[in-house]
Amino acid sequence: MKWFKRRKKLQPPEERKTVPDGLWQKCKGCGEILYRKELERNDFVCNNCGYHFRIGSREYIRILLDDGKLIEQDTDISAADPLRFDGYLKKIKEIKEKTGLNEAVATGEGKIGGFEVEFAAMDFSFVGGSMGSVVGEKVKRAILRAIEKEIPLIIVSTSGGARMQEGILSLMQMAKTGSALAELEKARIPYISILLDPTMAGVMASFSSIGDIIISEPGALLGFAGPRVIEQTIKQKLPEGFQRAPFFLEHGFVDTVVERKELKNTVTKILRFFLKKNGKM
Amino acid sequence: MFGFILDFERPIVELEKKIEELKMLADAEHFEVKDEIQRLNKKAEHLRENIYSRLTRWQRVQLARHPDRPYTLDYIKYLITDFIELHGDRLFRDDPSIIAGIGKFRDRSIVIVGQQKGRTTKERIRRNYGMPHPEGYRKALRIMKTGAKFGIPIVTIVDTPGAYPGIGAEERGQAEAIARNIKEISTLPVPILTIIIGEGGSGGALAIAIADRILIMENAIYSVISPEGCASILWRDAAKSPQAAEALKLTSKDLLELGVIDGIIAEPPGGAHRDKEGAAALIAEEIDKFLNETEDYNTDKLIRERLDKFYRMGVFSSNG
Ligand SMILES: [Zn+2]
Numbered sequence: 001m002k003w004f005k006r007r008k009k010l011q012p013p014e015e016r017k018t019v020p021d022g023l024w025q026k027c028k029g030c031g032e033i034l035y036r037k038e039l040e041r042n043d044f045v046c047n048n049c050g051y052h053f054r055i056g057s058r059e060y061i062r063i064l065l066d067d068g069k070l071i072e073q074d075t076d077i078s079a080a081d082p083l084r085f086d087g088y089l090k091k092i093k094e095i096k097e098k099t100g101l102n103e104a105v106a107t108g109e110g111k112i113g114g115f116e117v118e119f120a121a122m123d124f125s126f127v128g129g130s131m132g133s134v135v136g137e138k139v140k141r142a143i144l145r146a147i148e149k150e151i152p153l154i155i156v157s158t159s160g161g162a163r164m165q166e167g168i169l170s171l172m173q174m175a176k177t178g179s180a181l182a183e184l185e186k187a188r189i190p191y192i193s194i195l196l197d198p199t200m201a202g203v204m205a206s207f208s209s210i211g212d213i214i215i216s217e218p219g220a221l222l223g224f225a226g227p228r229v230i231e232q233t234i235k236q237k238l239p240e241g242f243q244r245a246p247f248f249l250e251h252g253f254v255d256t257v258v259e260r261k262e263l264k265n266t267v268t269k270i271l272r273f274f275l276k277k278n279g280k281m
Numbered sequence: 282m283f284g285f286i287l288d289f290e291r292p293i294v295e296l297e298k299k300i301e302e303l304k305m306l307a308d309a310e311h312f313e314v315k316d317e318i319q320r321l322n323k324k325a326e327h328l329r330e331n332i333y334s335r336l337t338r339w340q341r342v343q344l345a346r347h348p349d350r351p352y353t354l355d356y357i358k359y360l361i362t363d364f365i366e367l368h369g370d371r372l373f374r375d376d377p378s379i380i381a382g383i384g385k386f387r388d389r390s391i392v393i394v395g396q397q398k399g400r401t402t403k404e405r406i407r408r409n410y411g412m413p414h415p416e417g418y419r420k421a422l423r424i425m426k427t428g429a430k431f432g433i434p435i436v437t438i439v440d441t442p443g444a445y446p447g448i449g450a451e452e453r454g455q456a457e458a459i460a461r462n463i464k465e466i467s468t469l470p471v472p473i474l475t476i477i478i479g480e481g482g483s484g485g486a487l488a489i490a491i492a493d494r495i496l497i498m499e500n501a502i503y504s505v506i507s508p509e510g511c512a513s514i515l516w517r518d519a520a521k522s523p524q525a526a527e528a529l530k531l532t533s534k535d536l537l538e539l540g541v542i543d544g545i546i547a548e549p550p551g552g553a554h555r556d557k558e559g560a561a562a563l564i565a566e567e568i569d570k571f572l573n574e575t576e577d578y579n580t581d582k583l584i585r586e587r588l589d590k591f592y593r594m595g596v597f598s599s600n601g
Contacts, residue, residue, distance in 0.1 A: 082539065082596035083530050133595030140592060162483075162505050164514065167529045168541050171487055171505040172594035178463030179491070179591045186468070202505075204456035205444075205484045210464055224455035224484070225446030229510075233446050243451055253454045 027051050029219075043260050052217050052260055054197060056099075057106045057121035060156045064264050065110035070119060072108040073145070074138050079103070079166075082133070088165040095126055104129045104159070107142040112154065113268030115275060118146035121156040124198070131203050132163035136173025139207060143180040152190040152271055157208040160226075161201025174206035181210055190274040192267060195245075195254065197221055209253065213270055215263070216245040216254045223248075284349040284554075289332055289340055293551060296325045329550050339523035341532045342508060344500040345479050349554040351561065353380050353395035353438045356478065359561035360568065361386055361393060367424050369416075373453060376417030378409045378441070379489075381424040386436075386565075389572055392428030394421045394489055395438025398479070411480075412445040415458035418488045422462050429469040434572060437489045439477040442507065444485030459488040466491040467591065468584050472575035476546070476564060477501045478553070493587050494571055495541070497533045498560070499548040503541070504531035541594060 025034045029051025039046070043063055044053035062068035079092045096102060104126035110119045120142045122129045131139075139155070146153040162170035184191055193211030195204075198221035205224055208214075216222060223243040231238055241247055248254045258266045286294050300321045307314040336344070344350075357364055357380070364384035368375040381394045396413060399405030421437075428435045444455055466473065466489075475492035481503030490503075497503060511525035512518055536542045546563055553560035575583070 077597045077599050080596045080598045083528065085528055133597045136595055137597060164506055164511055164529075166596075167505050168503055168531065168536060168539060169595050171483060171503075172541050172591065174459075174484060174487055175463055175467070175491055175591040176594055178460060179467035179588050182464045182468040183588065185464070201456070202484060205459040205488075206463060207460070209454070209457040209460045223451045224444065224459070225451065230446045230448065230451070234448065238448070242448070251452050251454065253457055 025053075028053075045260050050218065050259065052197065052219055054124060054158075056125055057101065057123035057156070060121040061106065061110070061119075063260065064112060064121075064154070064156070064267065065119060066112060066114065070106065070108045070110045072106055074107060074141055075102055077103075077134055077137060079132060079134050081165075082169055083165065083167045085165040085167070091127070091165075099123070099125050101126050103134045103138065104131070105135045105138050107138045109145075109149075109151075112264065112271060115268070115271040116149070116151045117271070118142050118149065118151055118153045119156075120154070122158045122196075122203070124158045124160075124196070127163060128161075129157075129159035129203070130161060130163035130170070131159060131173050131177075131206075132166040132170050133173060135163070136170075136176045139173075139177045140180045143177070143184050143207075146189050146191075147184055147187045150187075150189065152192065152274060153184065154192045154194065154267065155207060155211075156194045156196060157199045157203055158196035159199055159201070159203035159208075161203060170202065174202050177207040178210070181207055190271075192270055194263070194267075195220055195222055200224065200226060212274075213256075214254045215266065216248060216257050217263070218245055218257055218259055220245045220248075222254070285347065287340070287343050287347065289336065290551070293325060293329050293332060296321065296328060300325065326550070333551075337523065338526040338529075338532050338535075339508065341500055342502055342522075342526050344552055344554075345502040347479075347552065347554045348400075350479050351553050351557040352400070353397045353440060353478070355557055356395075356438060356561050356564060357382070357384070357393060359558060360565050361391070364393075367427075368420070370419035370423060372419060373416045376409075376414050376420060377407050378411055378413040378445070379417035379421050381420055383424075383428075383433075386568055386572070390433045391568075391572075392424055392433055392435045393438070394424060394435065395478075396441040396486075396489070398440060409445055411441045412443060412482075413441065413485060413488075414445055414447075414450045415453040415455050418444075418458040418462050421489050422465055425466060425469060425473075429471045432471055434472045434474070434575065435469070435492075436568060437473065437475045437492065439475060439481050439486045439490050439503075440479035441482045441485050442480055443482035444488065459484045462488040463491055467588060470580045470584065472571065472578055472583060473587075474568065474571045476567070477503050477542075478564075482507065491587075491591070493575065493583060493590075494543045496544045496546050496567055497536060497542050498546050498553060498564075499533050500552050501533060502531040503536055504529050539596075 027046040030049035032048045107120040195216040361384035366382040396411045398411035399408040473492040475490045475495045477497040508522040508526040509519045512521040533545045549556035549559035
């Protein structure tokens with residue numbers, strides 16, 4: 001399980017920030033120089049070519065939830081260091097300060113198109129969106145709250161996989177979240193999974209790839225093993241577009257690919273479908 | 282008798298050879314060397330104890346991967362009667378990396394599923410070194426569901442470096458197959474026992490390791506990433522795998538302390554590969570115990586306790 005692999009040719013290190021900053025921004029899709037204010041107004045999608053810049057959990061809360069409002073839960077739990085893994089807590093502390101986030105996922109209740117939902121959004125800028133005990137616990141609790149409150153669950157995923165620094169306990173978060181989804185299914189609570197660039201490995205192989213409806217943003221890298229690991233294993237170059245959203249769609253593992261500006265509209269339609277009458281399931 | 286020998290095994294193996302030679306000499310010459318043999322046996326025992334109690338985590342990794350270690354099919358041969366292997370996921374193909382089948386364990390019906398590494402080069406290639414494709418996991422789930430449908434307990438045997446990272450595996454949804462197994466197995470209405478016999482390689486292991494009781498062989502490992510993978514991420518140097526193995530806490534003892542397994546199955550002196558039948562006998566006792574204890578299971582309680590067990594796993598601080 002690779003929690004995050006740097007993919008040199010796909011994502012130069014200097015461009016790995018979650019939200020681009022500076023006055024101007026060069027588009028990675030078409031090379032056009034974009035005015036940042038304009039880019040921001042367009043939810044960080046290039047007006048010229050439609051390239052979707054990577055953005056963070058706060059941006060998705062703003063884009064998807066009514067009034068951009070999330071009643072966040074479980075902000076009081078944070079990473080411990082069960083393995084006494086060299087440098088782990090220091091790294092967490094630095095990332096917390098740098099990003100202002102408290103973990104790789106924010107969870108809680110909000111509304112989408114007037115419908116109450118249990119909502120979770122991951123953030124790739126927090127240790128590559130990796131799932132350790134905190135992410136697993138928060139996602140599990142979100143799933144169980146959706147059951148308790150009988151409201152739909154929406155998870156926006158982006159992750160390099162399990163968090164290596166928590167070792168086997170990270171792997172067990174796959175079991176924890178996956179099992180909770182079995183309970184969700186039994187309770188017949190709708191689950192919409194939204195996949196961002198990238199969603200891989202332990203997160204994809206637990207809760208992200210099992211939704212009643214699975215939506216991907218265009219251009220997202222999706223799969224189990226990272227491209228570099230595959231290339232090293234099979235000792236050949238991967239074809240263009242391998243593991244990208246259209247590939248995933250073509251092979252039948254995502255229901256639909258939706259542009260960021262249409263995301264809220266699409267989710268609202270789906271919620272309207274599930275909540276047949278009077279907002280009841 | 283002595284196949285592949287790891288460095289730290291050599292002193293023990295050499296002493297054992299000496300004992301064997303002495304025994305043969307004694308037989309041939311009608312020599313009375315009982316005392317000497319007894320003395321050497323004691324010495325060998327101490328040596329084993331000394332070496333094995335001080336193994337580093339990296340040495341345990343080597344033991345877990347030992348090419349002479351008993352594999353799933355060895356245990357099936359020793360433990361299961363009337364075994365019938367069942368093939369295919371009914372969707373794409375049969376994946377030889379995973380064995381699935383039905384049979385009897387001491388007159389009880391059981392379903393058995395496990396990864397299989399190959400013993401010879403040819404077989405290793407055919408079995409893809411025990412690294413399943415999605416169709417392997419789908420086959421495993423299919424047969425486990427057959428067991429669940431008829432109220433038959435399931436035993437899964439874990440021994441894999443990991444799920445295969447390849448083009449076909451991605452095209453056919455490796456992540457989805459693993460995710461689905463985790464979710465579906467977590468609420469199967471029959472008792473499930475998992476035994477990790479060698480390598481528990483990440484998600485590829487977990488996909489058949491959702492169980493009411495998870496046991497691990499003394500010299501087996503279970504990890505989120507291989508020490509080699511961890512070392513190349515941390516230090517860009519696979520040669521630092523021994524340090525990575527230390528950091529990952531992947532031995533049976535570590536796993537028990539971290540609360541992710543329910544028990545350790547002791548191995549015969551020198552490890553399971555030195556006495557396959559002996560190892561099988563020790564496993565048999567655990568299967569027997571599990572089947573006895575879960576004989577009159579209540580389905581709801583069984584599933585509830587299984588879910589709650591995984592819900593509890595993880596360590597975090599709660600003060601913000
Ligand atoms: Zn562009």
